[in-house]
Amino acid sequence: MAFKEIKRQHYVPETYLRHFSKGESGKHFINVLPVESLEEDKIKKINISNLCLQNDFYTLPGDTSGERLAIENFYNMNWEKHYNKIYALLINPEKHIVTSVERELIISTVVTMLFRNAKFPNSINSFISNGLRQVYLKCKRDGNEHFIFCEEKISIKEKTLQQVLNEYETNSRPGRVLQQIKAALKCVTLRILKDGIWVSKLTDDESEFITSDNPVSCVNIGVSGRISPLDPTNTLHLPLDSKHRLSLFPYAENRTKHIVFRENLKGDIGTDQSIVNYSHQHRNAERFLLGTHSGLTKLVNMIEATNSPL
Numbered sequence: 001m002a003f004k005e006i007k008r009q010h011y012v013p014e015t016y017l018r019h020f021s022k023g024e025s026g027k028h029f030i031n032v033l034p035v036e037s038l039e040e041d042k043i044k045k046i047n048i049s050n051l052c053l054q055n056d057f058y059t060l061p062g063d064t065s066g067e068r069l070a071i072e073n074f075y076n077m078n079w080e081k082h083y084n085k086i087y088a089l090l091i092n093p094e095k096h097i098v099t100s101v102e103r104e105l106i107i108s109t110v111v112t113m114l115f116r117n118a119k120f121p122n123s124i125n126s127f128i129s130n131g132l133r134q135v136y137l138k139c140k141r142d143g144n145e146h147f148i149f150c151e152e153k154i155s156i157k158e159k160t161l162q163q164v165l166n167e168y169e170t171n172s173r174p175g176r177v178l179q180q181i182k183a184a185l186k187c188v189t190l191r192i193l194k195d196g197i198w199v200s201k202l203t204d205d206e207s208e209f210i211t212s213d214n215p216v217s218c219v220n221i222g223v224s225g226r227i228s229p230l231d232p233t234n235t236l237h238l239p240l241d242s243k244h245r246l247s248l249f250p251y252a253e254n255r256t257k258h259i260v261f262r263e264n265l266k267g268d269i270g271t272d273q274s275i276v277n278y279s280h281q282h283r284n285a286e287r288f289l290l291g292t293h294s295g296l297t298k299l300v301n302m303i304e305a306t307n308s309p310l
Helices: 014-020 070-078 080-091 100-116 119-142 161-192 267-284 293-306
Strands: 008-010 022-024 027-034 044-047 053-055 146-149 152-155 196-202 217-219 235-239 244-249 260-265 288-291
Touching: 014 027, 014 080, 014 288, 027 293, 070 080, 070 100, 070 161, 080 100, 080 196, 080 244, 100 161, 100 235, 100 244, 119 146, 119 161, 152 161, 196 267, 217 267, 235 267, 260 267, 267 293, 288 293
Parallel strands: 196 260
Antiparallel strands: 008 053, 022 027, 027 044, 027 288, 146 152, 196 244, 217 235, 235 244
16 A cells, blocks of 8 residues: 655644644644743744654655555554544543543553654754764774674764764664654553543633643652653643643543543632643743743743743
């Protein structure tokens, strides 16, 4: 079966971003605020088709388009094509019970969005690049033409440091992409055992949820320091749109795990939870915060008022 060759690959699905966007002339636009410039005049409106993507982010080696795009199509067929159905189910106030299939799809959608974003691999790339740089410079000083890095022999003969870095990134990318999927599927298996589904709705006009280029938040009050995304005791939060947030709490029992618990947040409680969401997304974001213009402006104003990050 022939697949269309896709070079520009989204690590945050367009089907997710669309629910924070507004349609204009058949296109969907979202407001974007760079995390490096938290100022109101830096908020820009961008087409979601040009946001949260990298060229060949999931592309694998292969002789055919289907082989090269196996991961891209795996995400699309298993989660992205079902997202609008799941979204409609979650924001429907009359929906209180989900089937096992619906529950697993909800959980796996959130978990794969946690693991498929660019922040994790980019952080690993930065760490690896620093290590390669140090070893490369030492080899040059010592007059060596190769070195062993992560059990791989790397030649530096007649190569610049940037060439070595580029080659290693290209060669190691398929393995990293597959590791991301393996980690996500392992986490899904663990979370299906205990996760409960909770949907929060902001009912006041002035309160809003925002999102980012790394939209799933991990919270664990029992862990000090860095939180492992694989820890099944984490609570996961995913804003669904400017008024709804999905949470996966890891303490459901067999009699409750198919229930969709719902709460309406108004007044000070709604304001508090929107601020919590601002904090999570500000902490999570790699490059961009996303949402309505008013929602992003509120975040900027709060940071300016406190003269410090949330």
